[in-house]
Amino acid sequence: MRTVLIALRRDLLLAGRRRSEVLTALLFFVVVVSLFPIGVGPERALLRRIGPGVLWVAALLATLLGLPRLFAADHADGTLEQMALSPQPFALQVMGKLAAHWLLCGLPLVVLAPVLGLLFGLSADALLVLTLSLLIGTPLLSLIGAIGAALTLGVRGGGVLLSLLVLPLFIPALVFGAGSVDAQAAGLGVQGHLSVLGAMLALAAFFAPWATTVSLRIAME
Amino acid sequence: MTASWRFFRFASPATFYPLAGRLQPLFMSLAVVLAAAGLWIGFMVAPTDAQQGEGYRIIFVHVPASWMAMFIYCVMALWAAAGLAFNARLASMMASALAPTGALFAFLSLWTGALWGQPMWGTWWVWDARLTSTLILLFLYVGFMALQAAIDDPRRADKAGAILALVGVVNVPIIYFSVQWWSTLHQGASVSMTKAPSMAATMLVAMLLMVLAFWMYSIAVAMARVRNIILERERQAEWVRHAVA
Amino acid sequence: MLTATDLACSRGERQLFERLCFALEAGQWLHVKGENGAGKTTLLRTVVGLSPADRGQVRWRGADIRDQPGDYRRAFVYLGHPACLKDDLSPLENLQLALQLDGFEPREEDVLQALQRLGLHGREDLPSRVLSAGQRRRVLLARLLLRPAQLWILDEPFNALDAAATELLLSMVRHHLDAGGVAVLTSHQTMPLAQSREVRL
Numbered sequence: 001m002r003t004v005l006i007a008l009r010r011d012l013l014l015a016g017r018r019r020s021e022v023l024t025a026l027l028f029f030v031v032v033v034s035l036f037p038i039g040v041g042p043e044r045a046l047l048r049r050i051g052p053g054v055l056w057v058a059a060l061l062a063t064l065l066g067l068p069r070l071f072a073a074d075h076a077d078g079t080l081e082q083m084a085l086s087p088q089p090f091a092l093q094v095m096g097k098l099a100a101h102w103l104l105c106g107l108p109l110v111v112l113a114p115v116l117g118l119l120f121g122l123s124a125d126a127l128l129v130l131t132l133s134l135l136i137g138t139p140l141l142s143l144i145g146a147i148g149a150a151l152t153l154g155v156r157g158g159g160v161l162l163s164l165l166v167l168p169l170f171i172p173a174l175v176f177g178a179g180s181v182d183a184q185a186a187g188l189g190v191q192g193h194l195s196v197l198g199a200m201l202a203l204a205a206f207f208a209p210w211a212t213t214v215s216l217r218i219a220m221e
Numbered sequence: 222m223t224a225s226w227r228f229f230r231f232a233s234p235a236t237f238y239p240l241a242g243r244l245q246p247l248f249m250s251l252a253v254v255l256a257a258a259g260l261w262i263g264f265m266v267a268p269t270d271a272q273q274g275e276g277y278r279i280i281f282v283h284v285p286a287s288w289m290a291m292f293i294y295c296v297m298a299l300w301a302a303a304g305l306a307f308n309a310r311l312a313s314m315m316a317s318a319l320a321p322t323g324a325l326f327a328f329l330s331l332w333t334g335a336l337w338g339q340p341m342w343g344t345w346w347v348w349d350a351r352l353t354s355t356l357i358l359l360f361l362y363v364g365f366m367a368l369q370a371a372i373d374d375p376r377r378a379d380k381a382g383a384i385l386a387l388v389g390v391v392n393v394p395i396i397y398f399s400v401q402w403w404s405t406l407h408q409g410a411s412v413s414m415t416k417a418p419s420m421a422a423t424m425l426v427a428m429l430l431m432v433l434a435f436w437m438y439s440i441a442v443a444m445a446r447v448r449n450i451i452l453e454r455e456r457q458a459e460w461v462r463h464a465v466a
Numbered sequence: 467m468l469t470a471t472d473l474a475c476s477r478g479e480r481q482l483f484e485r486l487c488f489a490l491e492a493g494q495w496l497h498v499k500g501e502n503g504a505g506k507t508t509l510l511r512t513v514v515g516l517s518p519a520d521r522g523q524v525r526w527r528g529a530d531i532r533d534q535p536g537d538y539r540r541a542f543v544y545l546g547h548p549a550c551l552k553d554d555l556s557p558l559e560n561l562q563l564a565l566q567l568d569g570f571e572p573r574e575e576d577v578l579q580a581l582q583r584l585g586l587h588g589r590e591d592l593p594s595r596v597l598s599a600g601q602r603r604r605v606l607l608a609r610l611l612l613r614p615a616q617l618w619i620l621d622e623p624f625n626a627l628d629a630a631a632t633e634l635l636l637s638m639v640r641h642h643l644d645a646g647g648v649a650v651l652t653s654h655q656t657m658p659l660a661q662s663r664e665v666r667l
């Protein structure tokens with residue numbers, strides 16, 4: 001457990017020295033979301049209908065943007081190899097890095113989403129459900145995305161290839177995440193959607209760190 | 222003891238190469254025969270559908286193609302997992318050989334779906350559960366092939382592909398379930414291609430024959446493709462130089 | 467203590483080496499020689515367990531390294547080509563974090579002392595990006611002083627070092643071997659250390 005915290009602290013420390021990288025993903029989120037009213041027109045009812053989907057897709061893309069950076073820097077300067085050779089379990093160090101990644105890339109999206117939801121005229125209840133769905137969903141996206149980032153480490157065309165690999169795997173999260181807000185708007189129960197999302201998160205939390213660690217070792221062979 | 226020893230003997234690319242060469246025409250002939258039978262029954266014998274007329278007959282290609290796309294993905298993942306677990310090069314080569322065929326069937330399913338939809342409902346595409354799931358499956362295939370193509374070292378490509386295929390195979394039921402859910406949730410959608418006409422017995426026979434035909438075809442093509450992969454990967458070996466000379 | 471039997475490795479299609487064997491007892495070290503691209507780094511990475519060998523075994527204290535990864539990793543320090551330094555952190559922070567990730571809790575005084583011994587006095591708190599190549603290498607070498615290990619695996623450790631630092635490193639290795647440690651080194655230089663075994667790729 002200590003190893004997880006040490007790895008977490010290290011990544012947060014590093015990000016703290018390079019704040020601009022974290023902000024870039026956030027700004028991307030804001031810009032992408034803002035493109036949609038410009039693209040489809042400002043009609044209130046339409047925006048209220050597409051709002052949850054747009055915010056979720058933008059969160060997906062913003063997460064995707066931050067994924068290559070998860071392991072690339074450590075791989076380039078050799079510290080990832082040292083982590084793999086450490087007496088402490090590599091998987092725990094990877095978990096620490098994933099936790100840091102979510103705190104830096106995912107959590108800000110969760111905080112920002114309700115604010116942006118107002119741009120789409122979503123009601124207070126809808127905003128609550130949206131925030132909740134992203135709170136459960138963004139860690140899920142980080143976990144799944146980490147596997148892709150590990151598989152494409154140091155590979156030609158990495159960023160685009162990563163998107164191709166990971167976006168299909170994001171779709172269930174998108175369906176239930178955006179779907180939960182739609183369910184709320186339709187007056188149906190939200191628990192079903194959020195429970196499924198939570199179950200997927202539990203499954204990912206169990207398997208993804210292991211799959212990521214194996215993929216990293218393969219990438220460093 | 223003897224059976225398993227014989228199996229492992231064929232686990233070497235050098236011994237599998239001639240075996241694959243002999244099996245390939247056999248499976249291809251089976252495929253042709255079964256396809257001829259299936260298409261004849263489907264297009265000639267099966268009755269005209271009351272609601273959809275003649276156009277529904279494309280279902281005899283569309284549905285078997287969807288099933289094969291899904292089935293091949295699972296088989297591919299199995300081979301890839303075997304290659305990873307037992308460090309067996311040939312198993313990984315089989316997985317790589319199957320991927321393009323699986324992608325082809327996914328694409329065929331989508332294309333025949335569009336061909337079905339156009340005359341029936343005047344639209345080239347419908348976001349129904351099966352078509353959407355098959356589209357996502359196609360993305361998974363393309364991702365697998367792209368990843369293997371992008372990695373230069375063949376062993377690393379094998380292992381990375383195996384992890385991706387395993388992650389994919391775990392996700393495929395989740396994706397299908399999610400898309401099904403999504404489809405029922407947004408039931409404002411006009412048509413559903415999953416609502417195939419109720420099946421007469423002859424229709425089922427035709428479908429089954431087409432599935433078997435596609436299956437034999439897949440094996441035949443995989444045999445041919447794996448031979449090419451073996452030649453390419455093992456080209457430094459003595460026996461390859463003799464075989465190609 | 468460290469033995470390799472029948473090791474074979476290939477990179478892509480090139481067979482780098484095969485049927486490679488060596489055995490090292492306490493106080494002995496292995497000099498891996500060969501031209502650039504011959505496979506020296508690959509051999510070290512195979513000994514360390516990063517790259518799997520096509521054939522053969524590496525054994526540490528009689529047991530295959532694949533059977534006891536945790537124990538084996540506790541027993542060695544591997545310093546490869548990259549400097550393993552985070553540019554945004556100071557040498558002090560870099561070393562502390564690296565050792566903590568390895569499961570050690572170094573005292574700040576010890577880390578500072580190690581850095582000073584390697585000639586980095588006054589630079590312990592600067593961001594690492596301002597250090598020269600030789601200085602970065604020295605920060606990496608400081609790990610050898612801070613991390614107790616019986617096996618040292620060093621890939622071209624004399625790169626970018628000036629004469630004084632080279633002398634210092636040689637004395638560190640000598641001290642390590644005298645204390646019963648084992649080392650595997652690649653280097654183009656001749657190294658005046660006793661008890662060497664040689665492998666030429």
